[in-house]
Amino acid sequence: MTFGGTDLEHLYTSQTHPYFRAPHVYVAFPMRFVPGRQVLSDAQARTLGVNPGYAGDAAETVFMTSRGGTFTTRPFRFSGRELVLNLSTGAAGGVFVEIQDTDGKPIPGYTRADALEQAGDEVERIVSWKSGTSVASLAGREIRLHFTLKDADLYALQFRP
Numbered sequence: 001m002t003f004g005g006t007d008l009e010h011l012y013t014s015q016t017h018p019y020f021r022a023p024h025v026y027v028a029f030p031m032r033f034v035p036g037r038q039v040l041s042d043a044q045a046r047t048l049g050v051n052p053g054y055a056g057d058a059a060e061t062v063f064m065t066s067r068g069g070t071f072t073t074r075p076f077r078f079s080g081r082e083l084v085l086n087l088s089t090g091a092a093g094g095v096f097v098e099i100q101d102t103d104g105k106p107i108p109g110y111t112r113a114d115a116l117e118q119a120g121d122e123v124e125r126i127v128s129w130k131s132g133t134s135v136a137s138l139a140g141r142e143i144r145l146h147f148t149l150k151d152a153d154l155y156a157l158q159f160r161p
Contacts, residue, residue: 006150009092010034011062019065028064033057034091058091062151072146075102080159081136083145088121093151095119097127099135100144107138112148135159 014030037058040048045055087095094117099110106112114129126133139159147154 007092014064016064025065028062030062030064031059032062032090032092033059037091039091060091062090069149069152070147072100072104073144075142075144077140077142078135078159079139080161081139082133082160083127083135084158084160085118085125085127085154086123086156087118087125088153088155089119090151093119093149095150095152095154096148098146098148099138100146102142102144104144104146106146107143110135110138112146 010033011030012033014028016026016028019025019027035057038056039058040050040055042052042055045052083097085095085097089095096112096115096117097110098112098115099107101107109131110129114131116128116130118125118127145157
């Protein structure tokens, strides 16, 4: 099993199998351990009865497939100052947003390299790049959004004033 150029992770008991209705697609349900990724505050850990020694790490069961994790929207125009996402990521997951021109060329300041990782579970996550959150300079211009998702679900997006 190979994972391409992805970051190394602690994956255990992967149980990888071909999907019976599409044997070219593989599915797996590994347990992922992410040392040092604290997702609970100390107060939340106490409330849940989590041993303080375990609250500084994260673990979860993951659903994995052999399919890719990017998509690009069709060209469109927007109005507003911020891009807001409804998203949910796994403990080691994330979403990156690149803004492109209609030819698919990344717009300086909004490239994949400029994008900050969006991680967590939020209904209204304001997307940010190294330069900040404002997309007002692109309002009215025809653009495309290119998303890179790793262990993430994207439910909705909105531009707002």
